[in-house]
Amino acid sequence: MRAEAIETVRRILCVFPRYTSSFGTFEYAYPLTDGVQAFMPPQGLLLIAAYMPANWPVRFIDENIRPASTADFEWAEAVLVSGMHIQRQQMNDICRRAHAFDLAVAIGGPSVSACPDYYPSFDYLHVGELGDATDELIARLARDPSRPAQQVVLKTADRLDMTSFPIPAYQLADIKRYFLGSIQYSSGCPYQCEFCDIPGLYGRNPRLKTPQQITAELDKLLECGVTGSVYFVDDNFIGNRKAAVDLLPHLIEWQKSARRRSTSPSGRRFSRKCARPSSSPSSAASRPRIPMR
Ligand code: SF4
Numbered sequence: 170m171r172a173e174a175i176e177t178v179r180r181i182l183c184v185f186p187r188y189t190s191s192f193g194t195f196e197y198a199y200p201l202t203d204g205v206q207a208f209m210p211p212q213g214l215l216l217i218a219a220y221m222p223a224n225w226p227v228r229f230i231d232e233n234i235r236p237a238s239t240a241d242f243e244w245a246e247a248v249l250v251s252g253m254h255i256q257r258q259q260m261n262d263i264c265r266r267a268h269a270f271d272l273a274v275a276i277g278g279p280s281v282s283a284c285p286d287y288y289p290s291f292d293y294l295h296v297g298e299l300g301d302a303t304d305e306l307i308a309r310l311a312r313d314p315s316r317p318a319q320q321v322v323l324k325t326a327d328r329l330d331m332t333s334f335p336i337p338a339y340q341l342a343d344i345k346r347y348f349l350g351s352i353q354y355s356s357g358c359p360y361q362c363e364f365c366d367i368p369g370l371y372g373r374n375p376r377l378k379t380p381q382q383i384t385a386e387l388d389k390l391l392e393c394g395v396t397g398s399v400y401f402v403d404d405n406f407i408g409n410r411k412a413a414v415d416l417l418p419h420l421i422e423w424q425k426s427a428r429r430r431s432t433s434p435s436g437r438r439f440s441r442k443c444a445r446p447s448s449s450p451s452s453a454a455s456r457p458r459i460p461m462r
Contacts, residue, residue, distance in 0.1 A: 170333045172304060175222045177311045182245035182272075183218050183341075185211045186252045186259035187232040195348055202348070207233035209351040210344060212402055213278050214251040215337035220299060222307065229341035232259065242270040246314040250291075251278030257287055264290050273316045275306055283366055285322060292316050297325030298356065298371065299334070331356060331376045336386050339393045350395035351402050352386050354378055354416060358405040367404040375408040380419035387423055 188194050194208040211231065218227045228244065230237045242248075248267040252260050257280055267274045268290070276288050277295030285294050293309070295302050302323035309321070344350070357372040358365075390399060407413045 170329075171220055171335055172222050172307050174224065175307065175311045179225050179310050179314055180244060180246045181218075181221055181225055181227045181249060181310075182237065182241055182247070182267075183214050183227060183229045183249045183251075184237045184241075184263050184267075185214050185229075185231045185233070186250065186256040186263055189255050189258070191255065199348070204346060205348045206346045207231055208347065209349045209400055209402070210337070210339060210342045210347055211251065212337055212351055212353050214249065215339060215342060216299060216334060217249060217251070217277065217303065218341055219335040219338040220303060222311075227338065227341065229338065231342060232263070234343055234346050237263070237266070242267060242272060245270075245272055247310050248272050248274045250274060250276045252280055253278070254280045254284070254287075256280065261288065261290060264288075268316075271316065273310070273314055275310075277303075279370060282370055289320070292320060294320065294322045295325075296322060298328045300325035300328040302326075303329075328376070331378045332382070334378060334382070336382075336389050339389055342393075344390070344393040344395055347395075349397065350390045350399035352383065352390070352399050353402050354383055354406065355403045355408060355412065358408045360405070360408075371404055375405070375412070377409065377412050380416050383416065384419055384423045387427070391427060 188196075188208065190196065196208075199205045215229065218229055221227050228241060230241060245267075248263070250260050250263050260276060260280070264274045264276070273292040275293035275295055276291045281288050281291075281294050282296050285296055288294060293306055295306055302325040305323050309317075355375045355377045357375045358367045359373050359375065361368050361373070387399065
């Protein structure tokens with residue numbers, strides 16, 4: 170589902186910050202590929218982009234691929250940012266650049282949810298997951314997109330059920346520029362490892378999408394050009410073991426069906442459009458594969 174329709178139209182610029190260089194993003198392997206420029210499509214920001222009212226134009230920029238331009242900021246009426254601690258400096262930099270255009274800037278995601286005090290310059294802090302705080306943010310931007318006189322902190326008390334999540338707006342991202350596809354099945358973890366903030370942020374009772382949502386998302390990823398691996402970015406994929414076991418037969422069936430479609434005449438047309446060149450080093454990974462990690 171999306172946010173309720175609102176008559177007032179706002180142009181929303183979603184900007185995902187560049188990652189600080191690290192081993193984990195595999196960026197030094199990108200020159201070995203045929204055009205990969207970034208690690209994975211960001212689930213959180215693409216989910217928020219998909220949740221915006223249907224009549225609100227949304228533009229998505231991943232600064233790991235290209236920086237937001239003057240034209241992007243001039244187009245926008247408000248800017249949304251999301252990221253992890255490792256992107257803190259870059260998120261604050263996006264806020265500074267957006268303020269140069271006098272735009273209101275909202276930040277959500279794991280970093281601000283864990284440490285709101287890291288982000289004193291932002292106009293809106295969205296703390297927690299998609300839910301009532303998101304609806305309140307949309308309502309405030311609809312009423313008045315200008316910068317509020319002081320920072321507004323919106324905390325999600327009522328999370329949107331994951332079975333109502335829209336498919337992330339993969340179509341807004343340049344999917345073929347990513348090293349891996351990404352997908353989320355569950356949120357939260359029942360364990361309490363002492364070094365981990367996941368149970369505190371996302372709860373100890375894993376929330377789930379349905380298998381049908383997952384296969385529909387995989388279809389959309391394939392449609393948008395993901396022809397290699399898809400990474401499940403769950404906090405803990407086996408946090409609810411029964412649910413994980415229930416999902417697996419659906420994934421197996423989906424993989425069989427995707428292979429059939431890729432070898433059918435219409436599928437071959439689809440593959441020619443979407444697949445990487447056969448001479449590329451990554452062509453061995455051109456069949457849909459779903460690693461469970
Ligand atoms: S998400 Fe992983 S590390 Fe964190 S509490 Fe759960 S099992 Fe432990």
